[in-house]
Amino acid sequence: MENKFQETKIEGRNAVLEAFRSGKSVDKLFVLEKCEDGPVRTILREAKKHDTMVKFVKKERLEQMSETGMHQGVIAMTAAYNYAEVEDILEVAREKGEPPFLILLDNIEDPHNLGAIIRTANLAGAHGVIIPKNRAVGLTATVARTSAGALNYTPVAKVTNMARTIEQLKKEGMWFVCADMGGTTMYDLDLKGPMGLVIGNEGDGVSKLVREKCDFIASIPMKGDIDSLNASVAAGVLAFEIVRQRMGR
Template structure:
């Protein structure tokens, strides 16, 4: 499982069902030959309803195609994920008449972490996610599966330089927060109710030095255990839910 996974494959029953429910362009569905039971019948029914061709193949073929090997007997071949522009993310917030809530990921390389972050972001009302083109996993089958299909409902912009993207957001009046262990305030003590972008660093190095300097405020998460760091997706989830909570309280 690495950045070389194909971005045009959707693996696993639930992920394929979610893709079929959305407006994804699916070209073909591959199903393992033999007796198919349970939710695979939902896949087959929805594919028939949408007129999407289904091809039965040997399970070994699916194993070979699969990035993570957990395809559950079904792989959908879709058009590659369509990344958006940063402007599209801001437009989405304007159309909903909401303060922008943007997530910026600084070199997240684990596809499971990215998938989990996308899933939480969708639930927390994030308008879009910005990732760098280099040293960051893209939307691969593992990401799609881990996100439980949420990737189809969250705008993702892939940029050449996240620091330039941050400058662009600041010009739009967006305050930039970084989640860091040496943050100035605990996230629950920081007012995060307006237009904002939240930066989450990589699993090992955290936020890069220059990007950290670009942040207006660094916030931290309270920890009392002997291990002084959190998994990137867990840290992102904690801060995103705090932002969601503050927004709900503000709305009353």
């Protein structure tokens, strides 16, 4: 099943402005540094309105990225796939008659990790994945490839504030567990019922603000000589512990 949305590079001021105004999911905006004339300010206002990540770069960088040579100081990268809303993900769970199972990613930066986690989410029966709008990778073509087709079936929502999203989902009756080395061994936690699994950034783990919103902190028992698992592997281990408990085993 091929998804009709492909990652697109949009160049030039009018084209980029039109992309924002037509409602396209713009993941990143690259702008020539020190360029602040009227049209560029208008584009930056749109980017702020849509919580798009903006990077100010040198002219050489834009020239390297440009495929048309007509970038006029702005290049936008739109998502390879359309994003869902959090409510859409909850609706999937309701339609299946299952307690919601969501995977929330606190600033995952590596597209291979994000793709692998979306693949795991699909195979573990999670109803969807939630990622933040800023300081994290979006649904790029690399993510789509690494997900091995899972992006066609597993909805991904993008939110402005992860901690606030967790608070709102708690009001819907959900519980949250995050992966952290200082937590309770995952086998000793009750992870059945409506559950959100929170996985942190590759280097820093789950941020303090998000960790404080979680009901449980789970650690994965480890025997080796290094101190942590890759983020996508940790997500897989914990997701399938949730699967095991849901199966009543």
